[in-house]
Amino acid sequence: MCDRRALGGHLVYLYDGSFEGMLTAIFEAYYREAPGRILAEGCWQQALDERYEKVETDLSKSGRVHDAIEAKIGKTALGMVYYGWLSHEPERATRIYEFLRLGFRIGPGITARLADPAVDALFRINRPVLREYDKQRGFLRFSVMEGGIYYAKEETVSYQLPLLTPYFFDRMTGDPFIIHDVGRRLAGVSDTRQWRIVSAETFTAPDMSPEEMDYRRLWIAFHETVAIQSRLNPKLQSQMAPKRYWKYMTEMNGGK
Amino acid sequence: MGRVMIMSMDLADKLRILGGAARYDSACTSSGSQRGGVKGMTGNAVSCGICHSFSADGRCVSLLKVLLTNHCINDCKYCYNRSSNDIERTAFTPEELADLTMSFYKRNYIEGLFLSSGIVRDPDYTMELMCRVLALLRGQYGFNGYIHAKAIPGGSAGMISRLGRLTDRLSVNIELPSERSLVLLAPQKDKEKILNPMGLIQRGIRDRDQRGFAPAGQSTQMIIGATPDTDYQILRLSESLYRKFELRRVFYSAYVPVGDHPALPVAGKPPLLREHRLYQADWLLRFYGFSADELLDQRRPALDPVLDPKCQWALRHLETFPVEVNRADYSVLLRVPGIGVRSAKRICVARRTASLDFEHLRKLGVVLKRAVYFITCKGRYQTDLKINEGFIYRNLAADVGSRRQIAAPAEQLSFFSEPDREDAIQCVTGEL
Secondary structure (H helix, E strand, O other): OOOOOOOOEEEEEEEOOOOHHHHHHHHHHHHOOOOEEEEEOOOOOOOOOOOEEEEOOOOHHHHHHHHHHHHHHOHHHHHHHHHHHOOOOOOOOHHHHHHHHHHHHHHHHHHHHOOOHHHHHHHHHHHHHHHHHHHHHHHHEEEEEEOOOOEEEEOOOOOOOHHHHHHHHHOOOOOOOOEEEEEEEEEEEEEOOOOHHHHHOOOOOOEEOOOOHHHHHHHHHHHHHHHHHOOOOOOHHHHHHHHHHHOOOOOOOOOO | OOOOOOOOHHHHHHHHHHHHHOOOOOOOOOOOEEEEEOOEEOOOOOOOOOOOOOOOOOOOEOOOEEEEEEOOOOOOOOOOOOOOOOOOEEEEOOHHHHHHHHHHHHOOOOOOEEEEEOOOOOOHHHHHHHHHHHHHHHHHOOOOOOEEOOOOOOOOOOHHHHHHHOOOOEOOOOOOHHHHHHHOOOOOOHHHHHHHHHHHHHHHOOOOOOOOOOOOOOEEEEEEEOOOOHHHHHHHHHHHHHHHHOEEEEEEEEEOOOOOOOOOOOOOOOHHHHHHHHHHHHHHHHHOOOOOHHHHHOOOOOOOOOOOOHHHHHOHHHHOOOOOOOOHHHHHHHHOOOHHHHHHHHHHHOOOOOOOOOOHHHHOOOOOOHHHEEEEEEEEEEOOOOOOHHHHHHHHHHHHHHOOOOOOOOOOOOOOOOOOOHHHOOOOOOOO
């Protein structure tokens, strides 16, 4: 085995993809050795001049980082770190680490330093996550299944279940639901008493309730009706509702 | 309801007729109310509102927007549902409408219900029918989502107060921007019939008790281009509505020909660009500290089709520019073309810790291609620019021109331009 350290390679921490894992890697960055990059396992390409170290997720270490961010840099910054983690951007954890390095130096004032490259970079990663949340709160479509369960499929670019599940838990109070993130094979589930996110590796959706198709047809009829013919503007329509969302939107996919 | 005959009609047909009849109302926002879910009920509300879909005309679909019935005793010439128009008439039963709302809401198709109605028998009787639907929906069906209802012109204080307690937002449509136009085209309505309910709603909101009264406030709508009223008159009216009645929103609806009364314009494209410019100017009134008299006056009563109203204003006031972004007050920054509410706020925050240059401004979201003519960073323009009105106008206009062909500015009422990219902003923001 060749010793990468001897070759002078940059250190890269690999974490398991979880929020706690990412915070553990940041803990190691402070208490062990500062890395050049922090990456989630499975989404990196080996480079010759880098050496890789796996970080074992440790809840006491991640908890300490979590509390330190909140106490020393503030809630807003903690929110930015969390939204950043939800992003699909491969370098998200590196950007978060760079943001926090500056944050621990200057404290809560960091969120005002909009023109600073480290702060700007994290804002840039946050923005599409929040935009997608905004879109998906409106575009998600539930179907009523046998037994009165509400079921929705989605394929989002960023990881939206941790935001969408509590939102719909509040909105749907009395009805159990499943939001199925098809791409990530995960599901946000509510039994009306609590919500959680579970694996959907072996999940099969229940059958549709008999009246489901009727309501889809009614919705499609309404959606067609509201368009004013002399104002047709398909370009504007797909700008506001980008086509990648159409797959699961009842009125756009013909009620499939 | 003696006049509603067709009871056996298919629900899909009713939805097509009563949804189609309500589509000319442009208010479809679900904004202004914020409340969490309640045990035993269904739904919540988010203050910024949520768009659930976009129709083929690119407008946001947020609410199930329908008429309770399209029967109407009035004969307003500009209205599709006028009594003299030969169209199929129908009505929802309260149960049908409550069930539709709940079923659509739980599938996440909509954020709530927008309920309007043709006038059956008289205004109060009509509002009584509307209240029955909403009471059923809020009570028996436990609906806690968003409801926008139309108060009927001429309605009494008692009915408006009942309606207000069941809804998030109430609106009375002005429809035509001047009394003269009302007399001509809506003989059964008059100024008093419209303004009285507005005042009643305003009082209801002010004296709001714990049971709540239209927490999302009140709005109205004006039809644009059906009458010769100018942009100046329209903006003056909006301004006074915001001041006197504390309206949350005035909506503008480009007139789509639905009648052939001799006083109405003949069929043509709806004036979408004009509608868009009015929304921009409306934004300037509400969020940018402008007054209607600053934007237009008797001698130039029409908004410019080529440049947005803020650029127009800035060009006529070059003496106030350039503005030094590192020092100028927030209210001054707001008046710079290319700087919106968000970027002005960001500038004020960011300049506390750094002296800003043009690259910073770009990062903060300033539209430099518009702003460069009006600002300096650390005392310098971005490049050597010859700052005079003609030069700036040509550059700004060339930028717009590269995106679309511009018809020569013409008299009000006659520019029916094609929908274009700029209309895209309409539904979301009016930031300039």
